[in-house]
Amino acid sequence: MxxxxxxxxxxxxxxxxxxxxxxxxxxxxxxxxxxxxxxxxxxxxxxxxxxxxxxxxxxxxxxxxxxxxxxxxxxxxxxxxxxxxxxxxxxxxxxxxxxxxxxxxxxxxxxxxxxxxxxxxxxxxxxxxxxxxxxPESAWPGKEHGLTAREAEIIALITQGLSNQEIAERSYLSINSVKTYIRTAYRKIGVERRSQAVLWGIKHGFEPxxxxxxxx
Incomplete structure (x- = not known):
């Protein structure tokens, strides 16, 4: 009030x-x-x-x-x-x-x-x-595909065109942490390359x- x-x-x-x-x-x-x-x-x-x-x-x-x-x-x-x-x-x-x-x-x-x-x-x-x-009641893109909030955010930033280094610098994560999130996210969404991840992101609501x- x-x-x-x-x-x-x-x-x-x-x-x-x-x-x-x-x-x-x-x-x-x-x-x-x-x-x-x-x-x-x-x-x-x-x-x-x-x-x-x-x-x-x-x-x-x-x-x-x-x-x-x-x-x-x-x-x-x-x-x-x-x-x-x-x-x-x-x-x-x-x-x-x-x-x-x-x-x-x-x-x-x-x-x-x-x-x-x-x-x-x-x-x-x-x-x-x-x-x-x-x-648990929070919502984010990719949650229904098993992505954690942090993994989903990394996919969102990849879809927006950021490099691993840019993601690390702007989220205050180590580059190794970013790479770990990427590996686990890629495994969950069934992709192997960045270009595939971008296309997946566009298809599944990761474009702003x-x-x-x-x-x-």
């Missing part, structure tokens, strides 16, 4: 429709406290909202989020929602101007409470670094979407 006594107005942003729709579903039963008024994939937020919840799945990180572009002159607070909790990445995000950085390992009620606290003026950071384990849903 906002200080004005109404639900906190939230826009959900990510390049993948499945991801933002999944987050909206998590928040639905708390609509008396958090009202999702806009869902955007690859489009700027157009509604006057209190908080922009930016899901990092498939995003090119490592250089901070473009807060000014997301806010576009408004007063909304930008909150990162991610399973990548690397300390340097969190630091760079706050240096870029975000108001909070939330782990995908928290449950829906904790997420709602954190959004309310950030809207009220608190700064929230993850308690530990590393990688959070997404909640263009979507705007305005509600209320």
């Amino acid at each position: 906002s200080p004005a006594g109404r639900p906190v107005r939230v826009a959900l942003v990510n390049d993948y429709e499945l991801v933002v729709v999944g987050v909206a579903a998590l928040l639905e039963k708390f609509r008396d406290r958090v009202e999702v008024v806009e869902i955007d994939s690859n489009l700027p937020v157009v509604r006057d909202v209190d908080v922009i919840l930016y899901d990092t799945f498939g995003q090119v990180q490592g250089r901070g989020v473009d807060v000014d572009s997301l806010v576009d002159g408004g007063s909304a607070k930008v909150v990162i929602y991610s399973w990548n909790l690397h300390g340097r990445l969190v630091q760079e995000s706050f240096e870029a101007g975000v108001a909070g950085y939330l782990s995908k390992g928290i449950d829906a009620e904790e997420l709602v409470a954190a959004i309310e606290r950030i809207h009220a003026g608190e700064t929230i950071k993850p308690e530990s670094g590393g990688t959070a384990t997404p909640r 979407d263009v979507l705007r849903v305005v509600q209320g």
